[in-house]
Each structure stands twice: as C-alpha cells, then as structure tokens.
Amino acid sequence: MLGAELALAMFVTVCLLLMFGFPVALTLAGTALAFAAGGILLGVFDPDYLGALTGRIFGTMGNETLIAVPLFILMGVILERSKIAEDLLTNMARLFGSQPGGLGISVILVGALLAASTGIVGATVVTMGLLSLPSMLRAGYKPSLAAGTICATGTLGQIIPPSIALVLLGDIMSSAYQHAQLKMQVVNTATVSVGDLFAGALLPGVILILLYILYMIATALIKPENAPPAVAEPVNLSQLVSGLAPPLLLIALVLGSIIAGAATPTEAAGVGAVGAMFLARLRGQLNRAQLFDAAQATLKTTSMVFLILIGAAVFSLVFRGFGGDRLIENFFLDMSGGKHSALLVVMLGIFLLGFILDFIEITFVVVPIVAPILLAMGFDPIWLGIMIAVNLQTSFLTPPFGFALFYLRGVAGNQVATRDIYIGVIPYVAIQLFTLGLLWLLPDLVTWLPAQMGR
C-alpha cells in the first residue's frame, strides 16, 4: 500500500508547492515526475504508466471538442474589447437607473451578458469592476453592495453558456461517463456532450440571475438608501436596441446551434469568433493592431490552458500509477451513508480546492478522479457537471480566498475596502448555496431542457 500513500502525499505536496506561486502547470507535472522517479527507485511505480504521456499529448492536440476553446476565447476577447459592454451598461443604466436599485439591476444584466460572451471569470470581474464600480459608487450605492454585486455577476461566466469552463468540463465528463458505464457493464452506452452541458446550464443560470435581481429589488425596498436612484438621463431607445441586438443575436445563434445539435461546438465557436470580428469591424473597433492584439491574447490564454492540460495529464498518469484512483474509489465504497454523502464529500472537497485551484486545474486533475466513481453510483452526468460548475462558482466567490474577490481587489484601488468586498458577497454566497440546494432537490431543473432536446 506504499504506492497509495505516495499518491496521497503527492497530492498534498502539490497543494503546498503551488503556494510558492510557480506556474501551476509546471508545478503539477514536475512534482508528479519527481514522485514517479522516487516510486520507480522504491519499486512501487511501473514506468510504463509514464510511457503513455506522448500519446496523451498527441490525443489532446487532435481532440475535436477542445478546438472550440481557442475559438471561444477569440470570440470573447473581441466582444470584450469592442466596448460593446460599455455602451450597453451606459444605455441600460439610463433605462433603469432612475428607479431605486435600477442601476444595480442593469449591472447584473450587463454582467450576465458579458459573462456569457467572454466566459472567463477574471476578464468579466475586471471589466465590470472598471466600468460599473465607479458609476455605482457615484450614484450613492453602498460600497459593499456594489462590490458584492460585481463579484457575483463576474462569476456567472463560469456557468452561463457558452462558457469555456463548460466546454472543458464537457470533454472530461464525457470520457468519465464512458468509463463509468464500461465499469457497470452497460451494453448500450449513452454519451454526454458539451451541448448537453450547455442546455443543462441554461435554467440554473437564469435562476441565479433572477435571484440576484430579486435580492437587488429587496434591498432597494427595505433599505432604499443603499441602492438609490441615479440621476435621470434621457434614454436613447434606438441606440439601446442597436447596441443590444447584434451581440445578443450572435450569442443566441452560437448557443442555439450547439444546444439544438445543429452544429458542433467547434463550428459554432468558429462562426461566433468570425461574427464577433464582423460586429467589432462594423463598430470601427477592429483595425489591424486591435486584431493582432486579440490574436495575441487568444494565443496566450490558449497556451496557458493547454499547458495545464498537459501538466494535469502527467499528474493523473502518475496518480493512477500509484493506485491513487483505487484508493479514492475504496474510500467512497467503504463510506457509509450511500451515494448522497459521497457526493457531499466530493462537493465539499471541490469547494475547498476552489480556493487554491482554478476551474481548469480542478476540471483536469480532480474531476477525472472522482467523476467516474460518482457516475458509477448512478448520478446523472449532466446534473453532476452542472453541480460541480455552480459549486466552483460559489467557491470563487467565497471570502477570504475566492478568486473573484482578488480580481476586484486588484482593480478597485481604494474605492472600496477589502472588508466591504467580503461583506458584500455574503448574500450572494447565500443565494449560490440556496441554488445548489435547489438543484440537488430538483434535478429536473438541470436535466429537463437537455431531455427536451431529444437526448
């Protein structure tokens, strides 16, 4: 059993070493390789496991689903930089701003739209922090309310499709599901796709947005001084519609074609990226330099994601080689309390890991280990994927370590105190936990729409 102990030791060591701040992908792979070398010397690790690495890397390069990742990143970067969001916020604020809480609702709606288009938490929080925080504070919003709202809407990028996080999760869930069914000796194996996850995420995403808005309305009613009306400005309705319609149509087209199964995520993402370039060009926001800038940003984000993928591949090969997967499986099998307590333990573990690891690392390191076990216990793969996504979103929002809070802290300067950010997100964390509970009790909220799509 020395191998299994080394597997656990490796996991703990990686978590500690990551704290030094060396790039995550290289820390994951380097630590795993060092443990593998030690294991080979001690005779508890079969070097053949590592021989599979080159094949795994090549498999990643040719993975049809993952090609959607750079295309979605490109689409998001271009939409973000073409200042569509800025115009939207200005116009929406004019439309709703004269009502108590109206500016807050505009921020939630624009944030949700921006989240849907970029799909990257950091980018959304930073953009919203720069755009909306000053205007909310100027209108007299309580700093904690403004900060909490921006952090919470920023994390929606995780869950509202088409999100990159769901593309990555969909890829992992589909192989985990195959694995689990093979184990259960299911003959007619079913599949789960990125489109299924997109469809499953839609209703929970809408529920979250509605609950955020309800909270804002309730605040405006109970404590109007915290969310006062902004100075009324004339609304240019035609400008609002002409600003809102093109990006909304583009996102609806991309999302609709994937969910309806008419196009693969890659095809839809490609059309979305070129469509975004077209929109930006129409707005005069895409000259050669801006295009080059967007291409650069896409290259860097894509390389970052895929190097983590390679690092996580090394890590999980070594973890398997030590028998770590069997260790985890036995742990869950020995646990009393059935499948729901197993899920609770996994969700708690992922929540805590969300403090130190990003969505990508958790998706590639943790999900491949735990998902096959949970799926073999009979959980629905789409439901499990969405539960993990909402759970991580909550984790990124939870003080003191949530990622979103750091991003806002970074751009907020001295406009708000760290304390305000922490206090402001608490109601939103409560909404997240409530939603998680709701999805747990009513799984149909997730699985109904994918089922309607005939899957």
Next chain:
Amino acid sequence: MGLLKQFSTLIDAMNWRLGQATAWLAIAMALLTVFVVILRYAFGIGAIAAQEGVIYMHSALFMLGASYTLLAEEHVRVDIFYSHFGPRAKAWVNVIGHVVFTLPLLLFIGFSSTNYVAESWRVLEGSPEPGGIHGVYLLKTLIPLMAALLALQAISTIIKGLAVLSSSEEQSHVRG
C-alpha cells in the same frame, strides 16, 4: 555573465517573434472553420483537408505558443503570496522551479517522444482519412519542438533570475 545574458536575450527575441507570428493562427483557424461550415451546410461538401487544417493550426497555436506565453508571464500562478514577493524572492521561485520542475519535465517529454516521432517520420505518417493532410509526422514533431522551445525559455528565465539574485547580492555587499 555577459555571454549568458546575450544567450538569454537571443532566446527571448526568438520566442517573442515566434509567438507574434503564431498568434495569427488564431484568426486563420476561425476563418478556416467558417469556410468548412459553409462548405458543409451550404454545399454539402465535407472538406477533410480543411477540417484537418484547423486541427494543425490549433495544435501549432498552443504548442508553439507555450514558450512565448512563459516569456510573457501568462502561465497562471497561484499568486496569493507570489504577488507580494519582492524581485529577489520571485527570482528564487522561478530559478528553483525551472531547475527542479520544468527542465526535468521537458527532458522527459523530449526523450520519451523521440521514438514515437521517429517512427512517424520513418513511414512519413499521413492522415487516416482519405483526402486528409499527409503530415501527421509534422504534427507529432510539435511535441519535442514544444519541449525544446519551452526548455530554452526556461533557461533564459533562469539566467535572468540569477542576474537579479547576483546583482542585488552585490548591492547588499556594497551597502554592508
């Protein structure tokens, strides 16, 4: 140190140019994807070669972009503490990290992929699909190439880190 510094500058310049050139693949692969979509949905033509072209561009994008991304400091870190470190502490983390983690990893990837790639070159492996691109051996070559470029960039980072560490040591000697 002078020669090493020149070597580091040379590596940086090479990876910088390579990254800038490679970035255009992101735009090209989006356009090619749309081309494939139009052929497929409007004309019912399955363009295998174009579809594989997207895979080649996608692979080249992140395999050749990894070293540039390291140079541009865009590989994600857990920066709860790192962002508060001074230049010396950061240099220590990077020098030790690259020596202990990066270089052994890339040596391993480089050596373990040699047979795999050599075999592919020996038969000039082509696409399994009829009408596909006859260049799988080139695609596979990206693996050791990525390892080599990233290793060079890691060495350059180590050199720059050592320079930071030695120069501030000199300064503290002067002050002492």
